[in-house]
Amino acid sequence: MEDDSRKARWERQSEVPLALASAAYLCAYAVRVLVHGLSDGWRAFCLVLTLMAWSVFAADYAVRWRLSGKRLLRFVRTHLLDTVVLLLPLLRPLRVVNIYETRRRHHGEPRLPIYGRVIVYAGLSTTLLGFTGALAVYSFEYDAPGATMRTFGDAVWWTCATLATVGYGDITPVTAMGRTIAVGVMACGLALLGAVTGSFSSWLIQVFSREDDERPPGR
Structure with missing residues (x-):
């Protein structure tokens, strides 16, 4: 129960930072692809922004793994969506539904x-x-x-x-x-x-x- 409460507390605390990191990653990637003739300085800035956003995703994944108390391979098998999102960060918004359901359960509303x-x-x-x-x-x-x-x-x-x-x-x-x-x-x-x-x-x-x-x- 303590691990579950710690996990729920972490999910609530990390919700906004992860959403901001997702938006930053997607915007930086889109700018690099769509804006032709982008200067080297702006291109480097977008690259740094995407790497920083990905590091936030990696840190969140590591914390979730530690709070789960499972071995890494078992955690990967039971959290396929989180693993795919870590490898393909552009799919990060897919977790919006999970966040929505977590908040509904926290407030006692039906899934x-x-x-x-x-x-x-x-x-x-x-x-x-x-x-x-x-x-x-x-x-x-x-x-x-x-x-x-x-x-x-x-x-x-x-x-x-x-x-x-x-x-x-x-x-x-x-x-x-x-x-x-x-x-x-x-x-x-x-x-x-x-x-x-x-x-x-x-x-x-x-x-x-x-x-x-x-x-x-x-x-």
Whole structure:
């Protein structure tokens, strides 16, 4: 119980600093990618800002591990989202739902229903992955020889089509890193689509089953 209270206290105290670090990391990365011709001084400042923000994420991860009292490998297995966020800091806003539910439990309010959590996660993940995926692929593609992705708008259009598993083919990555990012975006799009479809189908089945149970006998 003491460890749980210490963990909850740490989560409350670190909520605002982590949110600020997430915003700083995303803004600094976006400036480095989108502002062409950035001076060396500003580029170095953005790099330092991203490294400082990541060090905050790493410190938070280390504190959570120590407060859990688990071995490192077990902590990694049981906290996959925290581990992924540490390795890919652009996904840090995904923890917003966890923070929201923690605050609801602290105030004695009911948690979000499972279907609501799936929809919120999927919506937030799609928006975040769309923006960060476009940033990442654009950083490698915009000046590559033979590239069709010349503007950030092209990158956003390509990311939306890829996440939706449509794949028009009018814009395609030509660099090795761009195609590697494309594989990750495709996998995330399929996973999100499957999660939302499965959750919606399960919800419909429960609704229809409840209606059948409430129907009077003989009808």
